[in-house]
Every structure is written in structure tokens, then in C-alpha cells.
Amino acid sequence: MFKQIYQKHFKKKLFNKLIAVYSFIAVASLLTVSVFAYQYFARNDINTALLEQQRIVDNMNRYLDQKYDLAQAITQQVFQDNMLIRDTVYLLEQGYEQYIRYRLDTYSSSNVFFTRNLQDFYVLQFWKDPDLQNINLISPTKQFALMYSAQALSGKMYDWSKEPGLNEQWRRERYGFQNPSYMSQKAKQAGTEAKNGTADTAPSDVEQGDQELVNTTDTTRDMPLFTVTTRISSPETLLTAGHISIDFNANGIARQLGSSIRGEQWLVLNPKGEIVYPAQAAYDGQVWPNFDKLASIDRNKSQAVDLDGQKSYVIVSKTNKLGLTVVGALPQAAITDHLSGIRNTIGIVTILCIVTVLTLTYFSVLHLSRRTQTIVKAMKKVQDGNLNTRLPVDREDELGLISESFNKMCEDLKQYINRFYKSELKQKHAELIALQAQIKPHFLFNTLEVIRMRAISQGVHDVGEMIYSLASMFRHMVKDKTVITVNEEIENCRRYLELTRIRYRDKLQYTIHMDERLGGYNIMKLSVQPIIENYLVHGIGLERTDNHILIEVMQSEEELVIRISDNGKGIEPERLKQIQQELDEAQIQDHGSLGLKNIQERLRILYGESYGLTIDSVLNLGTIVTICVPLN
Structure with missing residues (x-):
């Protein structure tokens, strides 16, 4: 089909070819400019969004550090105030x-009318920070908790040593639960253990140590908390008398966010990957589905990652003092979504330009x-014998x-015809013979030998040695052999190293250890x-003088x-792997060079898959390449 179209419309029609070529160039140029213009706007928006993403993540970390x-x-105020620490203990x-x-x-026993107490101190803290949710004084030995909260400033006592059900009630009121699932289940379990006489410690969250992170959700109001214990x-x-657990409402993180775009995610995760923020995602301690992908993402740097089947720019930060992981994810499609108007405008303008250019x-x-067809028709008339044909000359261009x-x-x-009528036209044919001079290998060797002897006669012995080594290498390479002896291969290597040593002015040393009994065996x-x-x-390091190859x-x-083996720069671990x-691949692609891949492929073809070369390297210490072939 395409062949028929070409023969009918293009093969003998130059101007159709010109139209096609010019049209292709014009369309390709306009489309390229349009694509680059759109990509410029897209990259500009993405860069702006990534800068804003970094700013928000920094604000979230700063917020967590403040809490x-x-x-x-x-x-510290408790420990520094003798009355507070004495009363608390x-x-x-x-x-x-x-x-x-x-x-x-x-x-x-005192002579004053007013004395400070714990309640005055802890109530004062709620006036300082609106995000402070609860202050819990927990005694593992006495099995009770005294909780001051924004809703109950006077403090409320939960003594589950006498009534185990208060343990569950404390948890529910602490996290704002009315119909809890995850925390209720844990509270019931703790209450059952208490009834059986096995619950002799505080709730499981105070067993975490100095610091803990808690995230829950509520069916009536969202209140994800993060806690410092x-x-x-x-x-x-x-000796440890108990614990003080200070709960902060994680919803305060929302104040650190700017304008939102469709599909963006701002997350705070604990070390287990459980969601601390936002509230609508912090469900029953479930791990964030993409938590495993965070290990491969560089910290504090936006990186393109495939999340839930779409490309997103993800930044991971863990610079806050709480050890929480702050994650920001921006879908690329959402960042560039508002560019649809610009994209449509660019498309319409491009189409109009293409139509105009083509027209x-x-x-x-x-x-x-x-005009060309007029000239062609005139030529055909002259071909038919009409020498009176003339063309109009109305333009001063090439035509x-x-x-x-x-x-x-x-x-x-x-x-001319009138002058030499019926004269016989003769045409002479001349045959040009091009003599090709082929430089034979022996001619090259003889020429190099003459140059070498000339250098030696002039006292330039190092040049003579280099020419001798180079000529020997040429003579070795032009041999039409696939397999040679070990002696020949090693000798060629020695000449190559000697030529290189002279070239680098003795910055390179080499050592060859070979069992003479192996010299007669064959090698590729x-x-x-x-x-x-x-x-x-x-x-090789040309700034060194101790370069050595063995x-x-x-x-x-x-x-x-x-x-x-050598003592060179070595290979980076990723590149070495x-x-x-x-x-190790069975199919090795041809890269057109005599590198390691080429040697490996030729060795496997010649000797089998079980033979070849291996490479080991340590960065800045050197590299070892080992060739293993059968003895034959």
C-alpha cells in the first residue's frame, strides 16, 4: 500500500516530496515547541509545589518539636520544683x-493561708497551649491514673486496683472514645487480666519507656494523639515511682498546612508505620499501605514514586525530636491538573499554526x-525538434x-545546426583506470623497523623501544588466529605494559608471575x-607513582x-554489582568493544558456559579479574 502511494505520488514528483518534507519539518518543529512550552509550565508548577511541600514538612517537624x-x-518544671516533685512522687x-x-x-501544719498544689500547676499548662489534651499521672504499682484534661481541669481519678473497669473508662475518656474498637478491645483485655489477678502494671502504653506515640480514631470526633511519656x-x-504522660492533639498539625490540592497526602507515622495524623486515616493502628516504600526514598528530598498506581512526588523527613516520620505525597497529575487550560490553548494555537504553515x-x-512544469513542457517540445520554443522570463530567481x-x-x-548541418557527431569514450595501492602488513612492519633503527642511531633508545613494542603488538594483532599460546598472549601483554610504562614515565610498574610449564597451553x-x-x-591514578599491576x-x-590484579581506584559497589x-547473564549484548562483556561472551562461546571471567573490587583499593579456562 505504502509502496503504491510512493510510486504514484512521490517517486517522480519532486514537489510532492518537497511538500511532504516541509510539512513534516513544520509540524515536527511546532509540536516540539508546544511540548517544550507545556513542559516548561509543568516543571515550573512542579518545582513550586515541591518547594511548598518542603516548607510544609519543615513546619510539621517544627510543630512536633515544639510539642x-x-x-x-x-x-523539667516538675523535677526542678521541690514541692511538685515531692507531691508527685x-x-x-x-x-x-x-x-x-x-x-x-x-x-x-503550715502558717500560710494558701499553698500550691499539683492541680494548680497542671491546670496552668492547658492555658499555655491549646493543643495540650491530657496530662496523666500513672502509677504502675498502685494501678491508678490521675488525668487532667482540657475538659476536666480539676483532674479525675481512675483507680482500677479496686475497680478494673476504670482502666477501660480511663482509656475511653482519654482518647475521646464513645464506641471504640481497637482501644476498647485492648482495654477489655486489660480488665480481664485484672480480674484474673494478672494485671499488675499500668496499661501497655506506659510500658514503652520514656517516650511513646499513640494514634487512634473515634466514631464521634477525630482525636489522634501523640504522647510523650x-x-x-x-x-x-x-527509684521509678510512676510515669507522666502528656497527650497532644495531632489535629493541630492541620494548621501547618497551606492550600491543599486534590489527592495530596500529609502523614505523620510512628516507627511502626502506624498513622498518627490525619485523624480520618488513623484507623485502629493500621500501618500505612505504602510504608515499605519509604525505606528506598532519600530523606528530606522530594522523589518521584509510584503510589497507588500513579506517579507522586514524596518527601520523607524524620528530623523531629519525637522520632516520628513526616510524609508528604503530591500526585503529579494533581499538580499539573490546572494546566489543562494552558494545554488546550497551546494545542489550539499549535493546530492553527500547523494549518497556516501547511497552507x-x-x-x-x-x-x-x-513554473517548473512550463519549463518541462518546453523541453519536451525541443526534444520533438521545435527549436523555436521560448520561455517567458518574468522573475529574476533561479527558475x-x-x-x-x-x-x-x-x-x-x-x-549550430544551421552551421553544421548534416555533420556527423562523434563521441569519444575514455576509460579511466584507478590504481589502488594496498599497504601490506609487512610494508608497515618494515617501515616501523626503519624508524626504530633511525631512532637508535640517534641515541633515542626509549623511542626505539616503544616502536619495537608497537610493531610487535601490530604483528601479533594481524595474525589470523583465534587461539594462541599462553606465552604469546602474556608476551603481548608485557610489550603493551612496557610501552605504557615508558609513556607514563615510570609511574606504572608491573609484575608477571607464570608457571613456565603452562606457557605452551592454548588461550583465546x-x-x-x-x-x-x-x-x-x-x-590508574596518574597523580601516583606506585601504580602496580600483577x-x-x-x-x-x-x-x-x-x-x-591492580591497586587502582577500584569500582563502586553499585557499579560492581x-x-x-x-x-552472569546468558545473553550478553554486543557493545562493539573489547571490554569485559566482549571477553566473557567470547570465552563462553569458545569454552562453554562454565568458564569465563569473574571480577571483584574494593573502592580505592583495587580490582581483581580472574580468567578461568580448561587446560588444552
């Missing part, structure tokens, strides 16, 4: 009833085609020049020399082993 510092400040060690008696005795120790005995091209070429030359040619031809031609060349290109030829059972994987 952590506030919790630490509250705890007494409360946790002796129980609430004993603490009330202790406070009454203290008040009655600190041990309270007696100043006299230094102008068509009519311009059509005009040239008509006008052709028309003028055509008219002059017809006039001259008419005069050019199996060692490309490895040495690879070291000289990538591994070639060892040895026998291992029924195998011939050649080991090439990639090279080893490529060498």
Missing part, C-alpha cells in the same frame, strides 16, 4: 487517698511546480535564470590485554587460571 519541648519543659507511691491526707496535714523517679531513692507551503510549492539559459541554449543550438587471543587496557583507562598464570586442577550481573 516535644513543651512536654519536656513541663517535666508521694501521690504515685502512696495513692490518691494518702496524698489527700498528706496535703491536709501539710496545710494544717517520662518516668518519675524519687529524688531520694532514685502557505502548499500554495508556494504549487506556484513553483507550475528565471534557467528559463533565460534555456532560451539562449535553443538559439545557440539552432545556429586478546583475552588478557583488554583487561589491562581497562585498568589503564579507568583504574599478572599471575597458574593451574588449578584441570583449569588454567589467569589473575590480573551491575557488572557482575551483566557478566
Whole structure:
């Protein structure tokens, strides 16, 4: 089909070809400009969104640090105030009833009308920070919790040593639950253990240590919390009396977010991957579905990742003091969604430009085609013998020049025919013979030998040695052999190294250890020399003078082993792993060079899949390449 179209419309029609070529160039140029213009706007929007993403993540980390510092400040005030630490320790060690008696005795024995107490101090903290949700004083030994909250500033006592059900009630009121699922289940379990006499400690969250992170959801109101828990120790005995757990409402993080776009995600995760924020996603301690992908993402740097089947820019930060992971995910489609109007405008303008260019091209070429057809028709008349044919010359362009030359040619031809009527035209044929001079290899060797002897006669012995080594290498390479002896291959390597040593002014040293009994065995031609060349290109350090390469030829059972080791730059672990994987592949692509891949492929073809080369390297220490082939 395409062949028929070409033969009918393009093969013998130059101007159709010009129209097609010009149209293709114009369309391709306009489409390219349109694509780059759209990509410019898209990249600009993406960069702006990524900068805003980084700013929001920094604000979230800063917010978490502020809450952590506030919790630490509250705890430090407790420890620094003798009355507060003494009362707090007494409360946790002796129980609430004993603490009330202790406070009454203290008040009655004092000579003042007003004394400070724990309640005044903890209530004051809620006035300082609206995100402070609860302050819990928890005694694992006495099995009670005294909770001050934004809703109950006077404090509320939950003593589950006497009534185990208060443990569940404390949890529910602490997290704002009316119909809890996850926390209710844990509370019921704790209550059952208490009834059976096995629950002798505080709830499981205070067993976490100095700091803990809690995330829950509620069917009536969202209240994800993150908690900072600190041990309270007696100043006299230094023994742990209990814990102080300070809960912050994670919904305050929402104030750190700017304008939102469709599909964006701002998450705060605990070390287990459980969602702390936002509230609508913090369900029953479930791990974020994409938590496993965070390990491969660089920290504090936006990176394109496939999330839920769409490309998103994800930034992961863990710079806050709470050890929480802050995640920001922006779908690329959502970032560039508002560019649809610009995209449509660019598309319409591009289509209009394409139509205009194609129309102008068509009519311009059509005009040239008509003038050309006039010249072609005139030529056909002259071909038929009408020498009186003349072309109009109305333009001073190339076609006008052709028309003028055509008219002059017809006039001259008419005069010539009239002058030499019935004269016999003769044409002479000359045959040109091109003599090809082929430079034979022996001619090249003889020429190099003459140059070498000339250099030696002039006292330039190092140049003579280099020319001798180069000529020997050429003579070795032009041999029409696939397999040569080990002696020949090693000798070619020695000449190559000697030539390189002179070239680098003794910055390179080499050592060759070979069992002379192995010199007569066969080896594939050019199996060692490309490895040495690879070291000289990538591994040698020209700023050093201790560069060294060692070639060892040895026998291992029924195998011939050649080991090439150096003290060069080595290979980075990622690149080394990639090279080893490529060498292990059954199908090795041809890269058009005599590198490691080429050597491996030729060795496998010649000796089988079980033979070949291996490579090991340590960065900045060197590389070892080992060739293993059968003895034959």
C-alpha cells in the first residue's frame, strides 16, 4: 500500500516530496515547541509545589518539636520544683487517698493561708497551649491514673486496683472514645487480666519507656494523639515511682498546612508505620499501605514514586525530636491538573499554526511546480525538434535564470545546426583506470623497523623501544588466529605494559608471575590485554607513582587460571554489582568493544558456559579479574 502511494505520488514528483518534507519539518518543529512550552509550565508548577511541600514538612517537624519541648519543659518544671516533685512522687507511691491526707496535714501544719498544689500547676499548662489534651499521672504499682484534661481541669481519678473497669473508662475518656474498637478491645483485655489477678502494671502504653506515640480514631470526633511519656523517679531513692504522660492533639498539625490540592497526602507515622495524623486515616493502628516504600526514598528530598498506581512526588523527613516520620505525597497529575487550560490553548494555537504553515507551503510549492512544469513542457517540445520554443522570463530567481539559459541554449543550438548541418557527431569514450595501492602488513612492519633503527642511531633508545613494542603488538594483532599460546598472549601483554610504562614515565610498574610449564597451553587471543587496557583507562591514578599491576598464570586442577590484579581506584559497589550481573547473564549484548562483556561472551562461546571471567573490587583499593579456562 505504502509502496503504491510512493510510486504514484512521490517517486517522480519532486514537489510532492518537497511538500511532504516541509510539512513534516513544520509540524515536527511546532509540536516540539508546544511540548517544550507545556513542559516548561509543568516543571515550573512542579518545582513550586515541591518547594511548598518542603516548607510544609519543615513546619510539621517544627510543630512536633515544639510539642516535644513543651512536654519536656513541663517535666523539667516538675523535677526542678521541690514541692511538685515531692507531691508527685508521694501521690504515685502512696495513692490518691494518702496524698489527700498528706496535703491536709501539710496545710494544717503550715502558717500560710494558701499553698500550691499539683492541680494548680497542671491546670496552668492547658492555658499555655491549646493543643495540650491530657496530662496523666500513672502509677504502675498502685494501678491508678490521675488525668487532667482540657475538659476536666480539676483532674479525675481512675483507680482500677479496686475497680478494673476504670482502666477501660480511663482509656475511653482519654482518647475521646464513645464506641471504640481497637482501644476498647485492648482495654477489655486489660480488665480481664485484672480480674484474673494478672494485671499488675499500668496499661501497655506506659510500658514503652520514656517516650511513646499513640494514634487512634473515634466514631464521634477525630482525636489522634501523640504522647510523650517520662518516668518519675524519687529524688531520694532514685527509684521509678510512676510515669507522666502528656497527650497532644495531632489535629493541630492541620494548621501547618497551606492550600491543599486534590489527592495530596500529609502523614505523620510512628516507627511502626502506624498513622498518627490525619485523624480520618488513623484507623485502629493500621500501618500505612505504602510504608515499605519509604525505606528506598532519600530523606528530606522530594522523589518521584509510584503510589497507588500513579506517579507522586514524596518527601520523607524524620528530623523531629519525637522520632516520628513526616510524609508528604503530591500526585503529579494533581499538580499539573490546572494546566489543562494552558494545554488546550497551546494545542489550539499549535493546530492553527500547523494549518497556516501547511497552507502557505502548499500554495508556494504549487506556484513553483507550475513554473517548473512550463519549463518541462518546453523541453519536451525541443526534444520533438521545435527549436523555436521560448520561455517567458518574468522573475529574476533561479527558475528565471534557467528559463533565460534555456532560451539562449535553443538559439545557440539552432545556429549550430544551421552551421553544421548534416555533420556527423562523434563521441569519444575514455576509460579511466584507478590504481589502488594496498599497504601490506609487512610494508608497515618494515617501515616501523626503519624508524626504530633511525631512532637508535640517534641515541633515542626509549623511542626505539616503544616502536619495537608497537610493531610487535601490530604483528601479533594481524595474525589470523583465534587461539594462541599462553606465552604469546602474556608476551603481548608485557610489550603493551612496557610501552605504557615508558609513556607514563615510570609511574606504572608491573609484575608477571607464570608457571613456565603452562606457557605452551592454548588461550583465546586478546583475552588478557583488554583487561589491562581497562585498568589503564579507568583504574590508574596518574597523580601516583606506585601504580602496580600483577599478572599471575597458574593451574588449578584441570583449569588454567589467569589473575590480573591492580591497586587502582577500584569500582563502586553499585557499579560492581551491575557488572557482575551483566557478566552472569546468558545473553550478553554486543557493545562493539573489547571490554569485559566482549571477553566473557567470547570465552563462553569458545569454552562453554562454565568458564569465563569473574571480577571483584574494593573502592580505592583495587580490582581483581580472574580468567578461568580448561587446560588444552
